[in-house]
Amino acid sequence: MRRGKTFVVSGPSGVGKSTVLQALLDRRKDIYFSVSATTRQPRAGEIDGVHYHFLDVDTFQQWIADDQFLEYAEYVGNFYGTPKRFVDAAMDEGRDVILDIEVQGAIQVAAKRPGTVRIFIAPPSWAELERRLIGRKTDSIEKIQKRLVRAKVEFQTAHTYEYFVINDTVEEAVRELEAIMTAEHCKPQERMEIISGK
Ligand code: 5GP
Numbered sequence: 628m629r630r631g632k633t634f635v636v637s638g639p640s641g642v643g644k645s646t647v648l649q650a651l652l653d654r655r656k657d658i659y660f661s662v663s664a665t666t667r668q669p670r671a672g673e674i675d676g677v678h679y680h681f682l683d684v685d686t687f688q689q690w691i692a693d694d695q696f697l698e699y700a701e702y703v704g705n706f707y708g709t710p711k712r713f714v715d716a717a718m719d720e721g722r723d724v725i726l727d728i729e730v731q732g733a734i735q736v737a738a739k740r741p742g743t744v745r746i747f748i749a750p751p752s753w754a755e756l757e758r759r760l761i762g763r764k765t766d767s768i769e770k771i772q773k774r775l776v777r778a779k780v781e782f783q784t785a786h787t788y789e790y791f792v793i794n795d796t797v798e799e800a801v802r803e804l805e806a807i808m809t810a811e812h813c814k815p816q817e818r819m820e821i822i823s824g825k
Contacts, residue, residue, distance in 0.1 A: 629721050629812070630718070630721060630817070631659075631717060631718035631719075631720070631721050631722045631723050631724060632718075632723050632724070632742065632743075632744060632808075632811055632812070632817075633714070633718070633723075633724050633726065633736065633740055633742070633743045633744070634723060634724065634725045634726070634743075634744050634745075634746060634807075634808060634811075635725075635726045635728060635732075635733045635736055635737070635743055635744070635745045635746065636648065636725060636726065636727050636728075636746050636747075636748060636804075637727075637728060637729055637730050637732075637733050637745065637746075637747055637748070637781065637788070638747055638748035638749060638750075638781075638794075639749070639750060639756055639774070639775075639777075639778030639781060639782065640703075640760065640774040640777070640778060641750075641756055641759045641760035641763065641774065641778075642748050642749065642750045642756060642759070642778075642794055643748075643750075643759065643794045643797065643800075644727050644748050644794075645727070646797055647748065647794055647797055647800045647801055647804065648660065648725060648727055650797050650798075650801045651725075651801045651804055651805065652725075654801070654805070655805070657722055657723070658722065658723050658724070658725055658808075659713070659714075659717035659722045659723070659724045659725070660724075660725050660727075661709055661710075661713060661714050661724055661725065661726045661727075662676065662677065662678070662679060662680060662710075662713070663679055663680070663707050663708060663709055663710075663726075663727070663728070664679065664680040664681075664682050664687060664690060664696075664699075664706075664707070664708050664709075664710055665679045665680070665681060665682070665687075665705055665706065665707045665708075666681075666682055666683065666684050666687050666705045666706045666707075667679075667681075667704075667705035667707075668681075669681050670765045671765070680710070684706070687699075687706050687708070690708065690710070691708070694711075695708075695710055695711060695712070696708040696709060696710065696711060697709040697710070697711040697714055697735075697736060697739065697740075698728065698731075698732040698735035698736050698739070699732065700728075700729060700731040700732045700735075702729050702777070703770065703773050703774055703777055704773075707728065707729070707732070708732075709726055709728060709732065709736070714726070723808060729781065730781045730784045733745050733788075744789050744790070744807070744811050745787075745788040745789050745790070746788060746789065746790040746791075746792060746804065746807060747784075747785040747788040747790070747791050747792070748792050748793075748794050748800065749782070749785065749791065749792070749793050749794065750793075750794060751793055751794070751795045753775075753779075756775070756778060757771075757775060760774060760775065790803075790807050792804060792807075
């Protein structure tokens, strides 16, 4: 049976990762998108269990103590983590899994799970990123500044990723993501059963 692979998608806050990933998931129902846990407050329209599992800090700490996370990290004053059990269940079913996580989490997943494919999504320019962050009206100017500073730090790690996608248009970014996922399954090491005749 075809084995599921883990794809980690990172990129600056406001780059449009959620929009691109949602468009990909609309086309590809077979892909499992990992819903993270976070201690940050829900934004308008965000639903508990759909966009995130919204937890208080004590509960988040308890999940850490119970070894429920594949990875977790702090990001601009809040905790974020990937619950392990759903990811494992999806991969056991042969489904590809996408994690939308920042760079510290990406490093942890790649170390724990060899074969993880990391994709960095970048904005067309810094000016465009700033425009998008201000335009979505979800954060205070202070938070936006912090997210921009963090974005520039994260960008310095982009060269360590396996792939780099520029989110100029959503359609093009989705096309590239899908091409990457398809190509990864065409690698010989993914098809050793056929190659070795077993
Ligand atoms: P936001 O608050 O904008 O939803 O997310 C902030 C950052 O946290 C984004 O870069 C997002 O990719 C990252 N993030 C979301 N979920 C997780 C997670 O489970 N683990 C880690 N390490 N980062 C996450």
